[in-house]
Amino acid sequence: xxxxxxxxxxxxxxxxxxxxxxxxxxxxxxxxxxxxxxxxxxxxxxxxxxxxxxxxxxxxxxxxxxxxxxxxxxxxxxxxxxxxxxxxxxxxxxxxxxxxxxxxxxxxxxxxxxxxxxxxxxxxxxxxxxxxxxxxxxxxxxxxxxxxxxxxxxxxxxxxxxxxxxxxxxxxxxxxxxxxxxxxxxxxxxxxxxxxxxxxxxxxxxxxxxxxxxxxxxxxxxxxxxxxxxxxxxxxxxxxxxxxxxxxxxxxxxxxxxxxxxxxxxxxxxxxxxxxxxxxxxxxxxxxxxxxxxxxxxxxxxxxxxxxxxxxxxxxxxxxxxxxxxxxxxxxxxxxxxxx
Amino acid sequence: xxxxxxxxxxxxxxxxxxxxxxxxxxxxxxxxxxxxxxxxxxxxxxxxxxxxxxxxxxxxxxxxxxxxxxxxxxxxxxxxxxxxxxxxxxxxxxxxxxxxxxxxxxxxxxxxxxxxxxxxxxxxxxxxxxxxxxxxxxxxxxxxxxxxxxxxxxxxxxxxxxxxxxxxxxxxxxxxxxxxxxxxxxxxxxxxxxxxxxxxxxxxxxxxxxxxxxxxxxxxxxxxxxxxxxxxxxxxxxxxxxxxxxxxxxxxxxxxxxxxxxxxxxxxxxxxxxxxxxxxxxxxxxxxxxxxxxxxxxxxxxxxxxxxxxxxxxxxxxxxxxxxxxxxxxxxxxxxxxxx
Numbered sequence: 001x002x003x004x005x006x007x008x009x010x011x012x013x014x015x016x017x018x019x020x021x022x023x024x025x026x027x028x029x030x031x032x033x034x035x036x037x038x039x040x041x042x043x044x045x046x047x048x049x050x051x052x053x054x055x056x057x058x059x060x061x062x063x064x065x066x067x068x069x070x071x072x073x074x075x076x077x078x079x080x081x082x083x084x085x086x087x088x089x090x091x092x093x094x095x096x097x098x099x100x101x102x103x104x105x106x107x108x109x110x111x112x113x114x115x116x117x118x119x120x121x122x123x124x125x126x127x128x129x130x131x132x133x134x135x136x137x138x139x140x141x142x143x144x145x146x147x148x149x150x151x152x153x154x155x156x157x158x159x160x161x162x163x164x165x166x167x168x169x170x171x172x173x174x175x176x177x178x179x180x181x182x183x184x185x186x187x188x189x190x191x192x193x194x195x196x197x198x199x200x201x202x203x204x205x206x207x208x209x210x211x212x213x214x215x216x217x218x219x220x221x222x223x224x225x226x227x228x229x230x231x232x233x234x235x236x237x238x239x240x241x242x243x244x245x246x247x248x249x250x251x252x253x254x255x256x257x258x259x260x261x262x263x264x265x266x267x268x269x270x271x272x273x274x275x276x277x278x279x280x281x282x283x284x285x286x287x288x289x290x291x292x293x294x295x296x297x298x299x300x301x302x303x304x305x306x307x308x309x310x311x312x313x314x315x316x317x318x319x320x321x322x323x324x325x326x327x328x329x330x331x332x333x334x335x336x337x338x339x340x
Numbered sequence: 341x342x343x344x345x346x347x348x349x350x351x352x353x354x355x356x357x358x359x360x361x362x363x364x365x366x367x368x369x370x371x372x373x374x375x376x377x378x379x380x381x382x383x384x385x386x387x388x389x390x391x392x393x394x395x396x397x398x399x400x401x402x403x404x405x406x407x408x409x410x411x412x413x414x415x416x417x418x419x420x421x422x423x424x425x426x427x428x429x430x431x432x433x434x435x436x437x438x439x440x441x442x443x444x445x446x447x448x449x450x451x452x453x454x455x456x457x458x459x460x461x462x463x464x465x466x467x468x469x470x471x472x473x474x475x476x477x478x479x480x481x482x483x484x485x486x487x488x489x490x491x492x493x494x495x496x497x498x499x500x501x502x503x504x505x506x507x508x509x510x511x512x513x514x515x516x517x518x519x520x521x522x523x524x525x526x527x528x529x530x531x532x533x534x535x536x537x538x539x540x541x542x543x544x545x546x547x548x549x550x551x552x553x554x555x556x557x558x559x560x561x562x563x564x565x566x567x568x569x570x571x572x573x574x575x576x577x578x579x580x581x582x583x584x585x586x587x588x589x590x591x592x593x594x595x596x597x598x599x600x601x602x603x604x605x606x607x608x609x610x611x612x613x614x615x616x617x618x619x620x621x622x623x624x625x626x627x628x629x630x631x632x633x634x635x636x637x638x639x640x641x642x643x644x645x646x647x648x649x650x651x652x653x654x655x656x657x658x659x660x661x662x663x664x665x666x667x668x669x670x671x672x673x674x675x676x677x678x679x680x
Binding site for chain 1: 415530576588589598
């Protein structure tokens with residue numbers, strides 16, 4: 001590692017997700033070998049992780065272990081679990097981000113505990129009211145960011161404006177979108193449509209000269225590139241995110257049935273297979289890494305509960321990029337400037 | 341028409357939708373020829389409709405015209421348009437249902453005006469607090485009913501219980517589902533998840549012995565047969581309905597790109613074409629007819645704005661079935677019994 005390059009420290013929850021610790025550990029080894037400026041700190045029971053790591057060879061200074069003896073399960077109530085399990089991988093990982101020991105914490109564990117941990121343990125940036133969780137979803141022309149998909153089910157209108165700001169900075173600095181378009185999810189595009197929250201947020205967003213606000217977006221337009229950044233309360237975000245998943249499954253299963261329905265279609269399937277797999281990869285969440293929790297004093301990245309090593313690896317890369325590109329500094333700076 | 345059979349009178353908005361009056365008139369002629377116990381009453385400008393009808397031959401006593409000189413456009417504010425345009429097709433059609441002159445009113449016009457018309461002009465059944473609009477969506481195993489997708493963006497918990505009851509009776513009597521399962525849309529399946537509305541409605545629904553309530557359903561599960569009847573506020577319902585549409589388009593366009601990407605895939609496309617078309621038909625809203633507005637003193641059926649004659653025809657059949665099966669009597673009876 002060259003002396004002049006800053007080392008990016010990435011804490012990785014080795015006990016989160018369905019295939020822990022095997023898959024996160026495998027991903028850590030791959031990342032440590034490929035990212036010359038990264039150090040992966042596996043968070044979990046020391047002895048167990050030592051044993052898991054013994055099967056691999058890797059640069060010894062680039063994978064460390066941080067002992068954490070407890071695990072928070074997705075079924076536990078997030079806030080009480082954070083309080084009760086001080087030595088859980090999520091609390092330890094979040095604490096490492098707060099102290100600056102890690103730049104990023106990646107976990108496939110409980111979304112609720114990660115959202116609460118980002119806010120309560122890592123802490124919010126100055127001026128940030130709530131820390132939304134953002135999902136990058138595949139669209140016709142690329143991807144779109146939808147936020148909040150986290151826990152803020154009854155946000156204030158000002159919070160939606162903050163989500164718009166953080167989402168814009170993310171898409172600009174992570175995806176190179178200059179002046180990303182921002183839409184507000186609503187049930188119609190006319191001014192009088194919507195509920196009290198959307199109407200109030202709409203008025204506030206119209207006044208934001210730092211945002212490329214294009215007005216209301218209907219959910220129909222999200223997959224069809226309605227906006228680069230789509231803002232909503234977390235209840236709505238959750239509905240969108242999970243329906244994306246369910247509809248994807250429905251359509252894919254229907255297509256499988258079509259392809260397997262006769263000898264003729266099976267031959268057809270062989271002919272379209274390569275092209276189909278390439279396209280379907282675009283719809284695979286594993287390609288996109290994890291969902292960033294924005295607005296905290298450091299990055300918490302949530303990956304899907306059934307992530308494999310490839311998915312963990314992509315999320316580590318995403319966290320690495322976020323740090324190298326200084327996205328959090330951009331967000332911190334924007335919120336400081338607005339307060340002056 | 342045999343004397344002993346009750347004639348079903350179906351009022352049809354001849355001016356609603358993108359292809360009016362040509363497509364609704366064409367559908368009326370087909371329905372009048374095929375349904376021996378139905379009378380179609382075209383609602384719209386008399387002279388125009390006479391001219392349109394002159395191209396067809398049909399049993400003269402089975403298609404009537406009811407003059408209505410105005411049209412409410414989807415851009416107009418529903419309630420003020422209803423007040424200002426007393427001679428609009430929507431007001432005239434709803435009034436015909438209220439007076440019993442028509443059993444059903446089918447329209448591809450403004451959803452908002454139809455929802456408001458169903459409630460204000462037709463009037464609600466005794467005990468019904470709000471009239472939800474229900475959409476039958478394709479699922480892995482058949483269809484599921486989602487309601488409310490209409491205008492009740494801030495409903496009370498008791499209203500969601502009523503929606504569940506009306507949706508269940510619809511699926512039972514229209515689709516032959518004995519004891520249909522009822523789910524409440526939420527962002528998780530644990531008791532503590534959700535907002536104030538879902539939590540309160542959840543408690544009320546658990547107490548309903550006349551409903552097969554299975555608890556919270558996540559949006560992911562709606563396309564995968566999570567419940568026969570899925571209940572939510574209209575904001576959420578609208579998000580679900582339109583995202584269904586948008587995701588369908590995204591996936592279908594992606595598939596088209598796959599099939600057209602090379603000579604090899606084009607040959608594959610020819611081999612799977614028949615099977616694919618059959619399956620895709622299941623995902624075409626036109627097959628399912630229209631969306632019923634439930635809980636009014638008669639049936640208002642909203643069809644898609646770009647309905648063709650086939651879609652209008654299917655919606656007429658749906659309205660006919662609804663009347664023949666006495667679904668509204670079932671709903672009226674259920675609400676009366678509950679009040680006793």
